[in-house]
Amino acid sequence: MRYLKWSTSHAVFVTEIDDEHKEIFEAVSNLQEVLSSRGPLLEIRKLTQCLIACTVEHFAHEERLMRAGRYGSLRWHKQQHNTARSRVGQFVLRIDQGDTQAGLALVEYLKSWLRDHTRLADRMMGAFLRNQQRVCKLTFRAGTKPMDACDWVNANGDRFNPLTSKPGF
Numbered sequence: 728m729r730y731l732k733w734s735t736s737h738a739v740f741v742t743e744i745d746d747e748h749k750e751i752f753e754a755v756s757n758l759q760e761v762l763s764s765r766g767p768l769l770e771i772r773k774l775t776q777c778l779i780a781c782t783v784e785h786f787a788h789e790e791r792l793m794r795a796g797r798y799g800s801l802r803w804h805k806q807q808h809n810t811a812r813s814r815v816g817q818f819v820l821r822i823d824q825g826d827t828q829a830g831l832a833l834v835e836y837l838k839s840w841l842r843d844h845t846r847l848a849d850r851m852m853g854a855f856l857r858n859q860q861r862v863c864k865l866t867f868r869a870g871t872k873p874m875d876a877c878d879w880v881n882a883n884g885d886r887f888n889p890l891t892s893k894p895g896f
């Protein structure tokens with residue numbers, strides 16, 4: 728079984744989100760390693776709890792960011808999180824009941840779900856959040872003066888003229 732490795736193909740280009748994804752990917756791999764080598768049940772439970780805790784916190788973090796930014800696809804994105812939360816809960820129940828296959832089934836489910844979710848839903852959210860940061864910066868730097876009296880800068884801090892620049896600078 729291959730391990731889940733984070734690469735730039737999973738990047739959403741929002742540092743805090745990418746860092747959390749790396750942590751989750753690593754937690755999945757750690758659990759897979761112990762399960763594959765038939766490690767002690769105590770260790771399996773500990774790593775499962777660790778994986779669940781960082782995943783649950785991560786989902787809540789993304790949902791807070793999307794809510795704060797009034798992200799239009801929040802409902803669709805949150806529905807995907809809800810599906811994963813519910814499936815993971817079912818696997819954890821089986822693990823707690825001593826089902827030896829449930830651990831590896833959980834790992835396989837999360838590997839596939841995370842690959843798909845980070846590359847589409849999270850990447851779309853990342854693009855939205857980055858764009859919002861850029862707009863906020865422009866608004867802040869422009870202040871309330873008339874348009875032609877403002878210093879307009881792009882996300883790199885370079886000056887530009889909003890009347891003559893192409894959309895997207």
Ligand SMILES: [Fe+2]
Pocket residue numbers: 786789804808844848849
């Ligand atoms: Fe997400």
Ligand SMILES: [Fe+2]
Pocket residue numbers: 748785789845849
């Ligand atoms: Fe995510």
